[in-house]
Amino acid sequence: MLTKEQIMSVKARGFLRNRGTDCFSGRVVTVAGLFTPDELHTIADCAERFGDGRVIFTARLAAEISGIPFERIPEAEQFMKEHGLYFGGTGAKVRPITACKGTTCVYGNIDTQAIAKVIYDRFYIGMRDVKLPHKFKIGVGGCPNSCMKPSLNDVGVEGCKLFSFDGELCRACKRCSVAESCPSRAVSVENGRAVIDGGKCTKCGVCIGKCPFGAAPKEAESACRIFVGGTWGKTQRMGTRLNNTYPVDEIPTVIEKVLLWYKENGYVKERLGATVDRIGIDALEAAIATSDLIDRKEEILAKPLLERQ
Numbered sequence: 001m002l003t004k005e006q007i008m009s010v011k012a013r014g015f016l017r018n019r020g021t022d023c024f025s026g027r028v029v030t031v032a033g034l035f036t037p038d039e040l041h042t043i044a045d046c047a048e049r050f051g052d053g054r055v056i057f058t059a060r061l062a063a064e065i066s067g068i069p070f071e072r073i074p075e076a077e078q079f080m081k082e083h084g085l086y087f088g089g090t091g092a093k094v095r096p097i098t099a100c101k102g103t104t105c106v107y108g109n110i111d112t113q114a115i116a117k118v119i120y121d122r123f124y125i126g127m128r129d130v131k132l133p134h135k136f137k138i139g140v141g142g143c144p145n146s147c148m149k150p151s152l153n154d155v156g157v158e159g160c161k162l163f164s165f166d167g168e169l170c171r172a173c174k175r176c177s178v179a180e181s182c183p184s185r186a187v188s189v190e191n192g193r194a195v196i197d198g199g200k201c202t203k204c205g206v207c208i209g210k211c212p213f214g215a216a217p218k219e220a221e222s223a224c225r226i227f228v229g230g231t232w233g234k235t236q237r238m239g240t241r242l243n244n245t246y247p248v249d250e251i252p253t254v255i256e257k258v259l260l261w262y263k264e265n266g267y268v269k270e271r272l273g274a275t276v277d278r279i280g281i282d283a284l285e286a287a288i289a290t291s292d293l294i295d296r297k298e299e300i301l302a303k304p305l306l307e308r309q
Contacts, residue, residue: 001022002017002022002070006070010024010070010073011090012090012091013073013077013087013088013090014026014027014028014029014086014087014088014089014090015027015068015073015087016064016090018066018067021067022069022070023051023052023066023067023068023069023070024068024069024070024073025056025064025065025066025067025068026046026051026064026065026068026073026076026077026087027058027062027063027064027087027088027089027090028043028062028063028064028065028080028085028086028087029062029085029086029087029088029089029096029124030061030062030063030096031097031113031116031117031120032061032097032098032099032112032113032116032117032120032140033057033061033062033098033099034113035063038083039083039084039085042080042083042085043055043063043065043085046065046076046079046080047065047066049076049079050065050068050069050072050075050076050079051065051066051067051068051076052066052067053067054066054067060089060095060096060098060137061096061098061099062089062096088128091135092131092132092133092134092135092269093127093128093129093130093131093132093135093136094123094124094127094128094130094132094136094138094259095124095135095136095137095138096120096124097116097119097120097123097124097138097139097140098116098137098138098139098140098148098153099112099113099115099116099139099140099141099148100112100140100141100142100147100148101113101142102140102141102142102143102159103142105142105143107142107143107145107204107205107206108142108143108159109142109143109159109160109161109204109205109222110140110142110159110222110224110248111248112140112141112142112148112159115140115157115248115251116140118251118252119138119140119251119252119255122252122256123138123252123255123256123259127259130263130301131305132259132262132263132266132305133262133263133266133267133268133269133270133271133275133305133306134266134268134269134270134271134272135154135271136154136155136259136262136272137153137154137155138153138154138155138156138157138255139152139153139155139156139157140156140157140159141156141157141158141159142159143158143159143160143204143205144158144160144202144203144204145204146158149230149232150227150230150239151227151230151238151239151241152230152231152232152238152239153227153230153239154228154229154230154231154262154271154272154273155226155227155228155255155258155259155272156226156227156228156230156239157224157225157226157251157255158224158225158226158227159222159223159224159248160202160203160204160205160222160223160224160225160245161203161204161205161208161220161221161222161223162203162220162221162222162223162245163201163203163205163207163208163216163217163220164216164217164220165178165194165196165215165216166214166215167193167194167215169211169213169214169215170193170194170211170213170215171213171215172192172193176189176194177210177211177212178194178207178210178211178215178216179194180210181206181207181210182201182206182207183204183206184200184201184202184204185200186198186199186200186201186202187207194215203223203225203245205220208220222248223245223246223247223248224245224246224247224248224251225241225242225245225246226241226242226244226246226251226254226255227239227240227241227242228240228242228258228272228273228276228281228284229271229272229273229274229275229276229277230273231271231273235271235274237271237273237274237277239273240273240276240281242254242285242288243285253294254288256293256294256297257287257288257293257294258272258284258288260293260294260296260297260300260301261284261287261288261293262275263300263301263303263305264293264300264303265279265306266305266306267305267306267307267308268305268306268307268308
C-alpha cells in the first residue's frame with residue numbers, strides 16, 4: 001500500500017494515481033498539443049513498455065500514459081527524457097499552454113501555435129520553479145469562435161482583427177454583403193446605409209474584404225483581446241476582458257504583468273479570478289498599464305505567498 005507521501009511525491013512530477021490501484025497515469029507535456037510523428041511513436045512505445053498500453057489525450061492537450069506501476073515511474077521518466085519528452089503539468093504554478101489550430105484554420109486571426117510556443121518557453125519553462133497561489137492556466141484562441149475557450153482560463157488570448165468601417169464609401173447597396181457576412185449581427189442597414197454596433201462587434205474578421213467598394217477594408221491588422229480570471233468546474237467564473245486590444249508581440253509582456261500581480265496579491269489556494277473580484281479589475285488594469293510590475297519582478301518573485309489571516 002502506497003503512502004500519501006509517495007503519492008504526492010510523484011504527483012508533483014506529473015503522475016496521477018489511477019483510481020483503485022497503485023498505478024499512475026503519466027502526463028506528457030507538449031506545446032499546445034503539437035506532436036511530431038517521432039514523439040507519438042515514443043509515447044506509444046513508453047505506454048507499451050511501462051504502462052498498460054493506453055494513451056489518453058487530456059482536455060488541455062497533454063498525452064497521459066495510464067497504468068504505470070509506482071516502482072516503474074523512474075524508468076518511464078528516464079526513457080522519455082532520452083527522447084526529449086517530459087512528464088509534468090501539475091501543481092500551483094503555470095500549467096501547460098493550450099491553443100487551438102488557428103495557425104491553419106480559415107478563421108484564425110493569429111498564428112496560435114507560434115504565440116503558444118513563446119508563452120510556453122517564457123512561462124511554463126522559464127517560470128517552472130515559481131510557486132503561485134494556485135494553478136495558472138493559459139489558453140490561446142485564434143478567433144472569437146472560442147473553440148479553445150480562452151475566457152475560461154486564468155489568462156485567455158483571443159485573436160481578432162482591428163476592424164474599421166468607412167461610411168463615406170458605403171454605396172447603400174440593396175443587399176449589404178458586410179451585414180450578411182457578420183455572424184454577430186453587429187451590422188444593420190438603416191436609411192439605406194450600413195451601421196456598425198460596436199457593442200456587438202467581436203472583431204472576428206469575417207467581414208474583412210466583403211464590401212466591394214472598400215467600406216470594410218480588404219485587409220486588417222491582427223491583434224489580441226485578453227481575458228483574465230476565467231475558471232470552470234466546481235467554481236465557475238467567466239473571464240473578464242481587459243479594456244485594451246493588444247498587438248501580438250505585446251502579449252507575453254501583458255501575461256507576465258498579470259502573473260506578477262497575481263503572485264503579489266493572491267492568497268494561497270485562491271484562483272486569479274477570486275483575487276480580481278476581491279481587489280477589483282480596475283486595480284489590475286491600472287497595474288498592467290505601467291512597467292512597475294516588470295521593474296519589481298525579482299522583488300515580487302522573492303516574496304512569500306500571502307496567507308489569509
